[in-house]
Amino acid sequence: MRILILNYERVVIEALTALVETMGNDFTVVGGSDSGLEGVELARRLTPDVVLSGMKLRELNGVDTTRRIMDEVPDTKVLILASDPKSEPLTEALEAGALGYITRHSEAAELETAVRTVYSGKVYLCPESASVLVETKVLAEDSEEEADVVFSVLTPREREVLQLLAEGNGSKEVADRLNISPKTVDTHRSNIMQKLETDSLADLVKHAIRAGLTDLKI
């Protein structure tokens, strides 16, 4: 079973690699990255069986990375390793095509179970996230959840642009990274600002942080 590991923190990538490889010799880690964009690229090149991905990644968040991977390498199974199922967009991850969702607080044994489960094409949710799902979806037909406008009103592409801007890139750099024209990035920025009802980059950064697209590390 060939595994690709995506995580915001490089140390965690190494830790998970070590952990996965102690789980048995039918497990091989074929690669790792802290960038979502690079993750998509690696998934395409390496065609891993399972992608073990965090929700927060550089350049492209976990949800949209999942969406992209499912788009380009549909046979891949994505298992999300989130830090906090309550605050992070569980539903969006599942809609994007993730098969499993566990939290960082799970034990190694549970990780192995989860990986094997999604490898066989079945859904795996840790107890914690399962109950969150029940609460938000089954029980809450009224409270209507806004789940952060970033994931409801912005398009995937707009989120990519927002994240790259919030990571400190200018229009030109974002354009280079996404292989589009700087003018297009401008248009996206305008549209994002309009949708989020703001007119300052500072507020965009705040939105991005709240949505988990980036964090306070610099």
Add this chain to the structure above:
Amino acid sequence: MRILILNYERVVIEALTALVETMGNDFTVVGGSDSGLEGVELARRLTPDVVLSGMKLRELNGVDTTRRIMDEVPDTKVLILASDPKSEPLTEALEAGALGYITRHSEAAELETAVRTVYSGKVYLCPESASVLVETKVLAEDSEEEADVVFSVLTPREREVLQLLAEGNGSKEVADRLNISPKTVDTHRSNIMQKLETDSLADLVKHAIRAGLTDLKI
């Protein structure tokens, strides 16, 4: 005893006003604001006996607001009402001239004690912040605390500019607010970026948030 209340949240201002006025009829709340800059102005105009201020305020943080007030109306006693003494710059507040420091979790009785103590010109620290002070200053001659570069390498003026920028203002708006030229704001921005070793507004916003100059509300 005439009291001025400064707090980021308007509701809290009202709550504190009500609370203070139940403490006895020798207490009068003479004003309130959620802005540090306005707070300084009010302190000058109203010359309150005690300023009860939060650490996080709009436009100018609690530490620098205290510094300004001590500068312009030295007889005023400033009592800081912080939310978390561990993460917030207690030492800086005391250096800036605050006489007291208590946390939001204190009881009404303690607030009254604190206000009366600082009114008489004596220092009041709640038990919690006192122990933080001991730990960081008395016991920690080695660990040297970095207390966020924002408070160690930036000048007060630079922090003002940083905060206003992080609140979504452009150079012109910052300049208007501070009554200086937009060009001066530019210079400050450059200097701040150099000191914080960054070249993007996004990173400035993150620094500002970490230092508690602004938060994720928009």
Add this chain to the structure above:
DNA sequence: ACCCCATCTAGGGAATTTCCCTAGTCGGTC
């Protein structure tokens, strides 16, 4: 007293970015 240096101030002018408007292409959907 005197000098030094940090701080705050600000302009000129080039370079870059943002803003506003328009518009083509594509892939679904009704």
Add this chain to the structure above:
DNA sequence: GACCGACTAGGGAAATTCCCTAGATGGGGT
């Protein structure tokens, strides 16, 4: 086929940022 949302991008004006220079002020050290 018509329509719409998403993504793309250009032109051109407006605004902002960047780099460099520089004066005023005031505290601190010798």
